[in-house]
Amino acid sequence: MIDLQGYGPRLFEGALITIELAVLSLLLAIVLGLLTASAKMSRHWGLRQLGTLYTTLIRGVPDLVLMMLLFFGGQIGINMVTDWLYDQFDVDIFINVNEFVAGVGTIGLIFGAYMGETFRGAFMAVDSGQIEAGRAYGMKPWLLFRRIRFPQMMRHALPGLSNNWMVLLKTTALVSVIGLSDMVRVASEASKATREPFTFMIIVAIIYLLIASVSEWGFARLQKRYDIGYGEAN
């Protein structure tokens, strides 16, 4: 049996942190992505430009640089705002950025841009006759979104979504650099302490492969569900 030299429980906790971080960031990214896609397809020029600026800037800069900028700069930025509030209005608030929240925020913000592109393409692939039919039934925009546009969009978005999720999952490894104890950090600390990098890093690699395989299976099931009503050929 592999000897983990007492690092087993911590590695398990690290794996849980990785999963939590990935799932929460994915949710944030999906919300941001839907907003971005809507902004990019909006009638207002300003919103469209804003959406384009967001996706272009985020996708042009390495994740790690963005993460460091937001993580190291975030606290200073928030302190500046709270200082200013104190000076101007005498409101004394103190906000401390927790590493986990910063990690979720940063990864969510980065992948929101990628999701935005995925969703925009998927929304445009929905047959416009469907939307017109919905309107003809007197559906309000929100109901139209919920019942017609979203379910049909998801069919087209799922392959891209599953791709983004796989990249996102691997990006969570970067939070170990800014100080979060995810499984990569635990493994790198363990390998330095025990001088056995192979044992720990290979276990971490296998856990990542496991998560990826399970989610691949899950996405295949989801795809089947959203493909209902379409022929096998699709």
Place this chain on the structure above:
Amino acid sequence: MEALMNWLEAQLADNSIFTLQTLSYYGDGLVTTVQLVFLSLIIGVVLAVPLAIGRGSKKAWVRLPIFFYCYVFRGTPLLVQLYLIYYGVVFVEGIQDTWLWVLLEKPFVPALIAFTLNTGAYTTEIFRGAIKSTPKGEIEAARAYGMSWGLMMRRIVLPSAFRRALPAYGNEVIFMLHASAIASVVTLMDLTGAARFVYARFYAPFDAFLFVAAIYLCLTFSIIFFFRRLENRLLAHLKPAGN
């Protein structure tokens, strides 16, 4: 050159963070980043072409190991691969006595190995897809001309596959540029490494990281521009008529 340096120094006179000294860190970092990305991409392509052909082989002992390599390197974070190679290489028995140690001691070569293996796996999949989507008629035509397998690959399949792979490969190049920032984690002074140094020295996260983000943005846009030009040239025959 002398005049330019003096002018630059005068321009930067009031700036306590961006001095000639720190700018030269960023400059060296840029060189390291470009070297690392360029070398790993080149070696990665050389690796990927035979692997992509082998990935579609009928023999399981050729196909399966390549599939496994791609699966593992695409399914795990680059950071983990880098740690594994950077920290792991020290523990290979007797390596410190060989000439290899001179190369492996510094972080550049381990980082290069990790990046090459990583981009090799992605590129194999990209080429595999492109080779698979070769129109059947082209292959039949080549056979009808009596071409051997090697000649057919060289003259018919690969040239058109490379063209089809171009858009996806362009994304991979950008991905690699962004992934190279990870090299700074193993103390390599690439662009991000320079930014981290400046941040730590002056405690100025916005200046240090926004500046480096702008450089990456410029590099990304140049790559996009280059690939768009290349696609326009090489994929001109695939465009809709009258466009």
